[in-house]
Amino acid sequence: MSQSTVSILVVDDEFSVRDSLTSWFKKDGYEVLAVESAAAALRALEARKYAVGVFDIKMPGIDGIELQERVHHLDPQMPVIMLTAFASVETAVRALKQGAFDYVTKPIDPDELSHLVRRALEQQRLRDENRQLRSTIDELTGADEAIVGDSPAMQRLQQLIRSVAKTEATVLIRGESGTGKELVARAIHAQSARRYFPLIPVNCGSLPEDLLESELFGHEKGAFTGARQRRKGRLEMADGGTLFLDEVGTIPRKMQVDLLRVLETHEFTRVGASRPSRSDFRVVCATNDDLRRAVAEGRFREDFLYRIDVFPIEVPPLRDRREDIPLLVRHFVDQFAMRMQKPVTEIAPEVMVMLQALDWPGNVRELSNTIERAMVVCRPPVLRGEDLALLRHAGGVAPAEPPRDSLAAVERRHVAAMLERTGWNITRAAELLEVDRVTVYNKIKKYGLAQK
């Protein structure tokens, strides 16, 4: 089914290994040839090239080591991963000396195998002059979601993304909620050399403080009673890729100290581990908070801000780039038409006029939600102004002071009271209110609350 031509050559005398590796690699979109002997492998390599080789070391006749040596002469660029039984690690190390890419012990941890193959492909891509192979590797390993909008502000943003993506610099993306900060983070990752590995998001605000450490650092098998398996933390998951700290302004001060050290050394210790682990990740942060003010108010550590605010990127609110609205509307209409299987192909002109007139405090996310609801009631093939009628209250003017006994007024008073009671300790206030910290920050913003 896949159009890719990235091919893997598997050589193992055991049927079950060939069978399971073939099935596994095919599902990753690779083309696979699995043969049972070195002789068959050499014949196959006369016919064509393969992007990566996976050879078992112990085989009757010509063994994997010798095969690797011969292949290295035939095609010195081809990375070869050696499979070894636990007993033959020394042999595997010899293979490395003679040019094998890496070795791995059977049975293999699935994530380790996947990392190995990606690293091998990355190396192949860097070395290979063959443009076709490069682009199929790219297609197979990275996906970029389009950032819609061609206003001058968005063009500048795209330019910034392109230039910072190539560096390893820590990026701080600032902008109101719903402006597309996560999309920007993903674009930076997708255009960087790290795109073969994942972008791992951490939503700092939604994690309870006591779980944050285990969530980020992971824990060892047997770290505490009941921990029968190792747990990967986010830092480890991001190895080779990008760590995306969303809502970074909500990280508790104590955690900022620990994280600061990790960001500087890339070393961390799993809960229950005796030695630290290393992880190679790049950091991209996002915030809708004014972090300088947060520092002034004592909610955020200055040294931590200094560490993450290396390359700031501002994502403008939608009301400051209304000229992007028609393109975004078109984009979302097409998207929901496909998902809902509703053949809406036309957008009445009044729709654009109405939507461009609104202020969109919830930015692109709110626009997307608005279109989604309109698409539900709309009768194909035209999306009309009347379909938007239900959402008279979407967007519009900034919230005025709510009437005294409205739910909003009660909420405002209650949130303010809890903040006063806890001395503006957001974590404590969130606990009392039984919501997460982001919610508390959002309420502070929504109601314009300030510490007296």
Add this chain to the structure above:
Amino acid sequence: MASLQLVPIFCGQQAGLVAPLGARLAALLGLEVVVHEATFDAEVAFDVDRGQYNTRVLLARLLQHADPKAPRLLGLTAVDLFIPVLTFVFGEAELGGRAAIVSTFRLENELYGLPPDPALCFERLVKESVHELGHLFGLVHCQRSSCVMASSNYVEGIDLKAASYCDRCLGQVRRQLGGR
């Protein structure tokens, strides 16, 4: 309407998940789901040295004993699965084939020493089922990290993705199901 046979195999304590899983898959994919007890002894797939069950063997048995008219089969189990060469798998399916299998074994928080969370475990099971069925529809792994076809090699990775296909994968599933 296209249909799916759900086959419980050693579900143990998780037997209660069979019906809700069937209902969710029916709703998500627009498939008619029927539950069908296994008619073979799954113990043949047990590997004594590893203490796990070989999914290659289970898939072959599933196909052998299946109702020849059933277009697609999904085995559901609570035992730990592996394919030779790998330490474990959450589930397996043959690309473009008829049979898939998923296990709850590594989806439970308890295994990692975390407080039990049956709702989370069920969500993970739904995602892994939709994922393996995607392979039956011919889908390979997707690079969009929120797509259910993104590959997950560890349990935390499952939590990062949604239970639904991205637009591109969804298009292919629909073509396979005959443009419903």
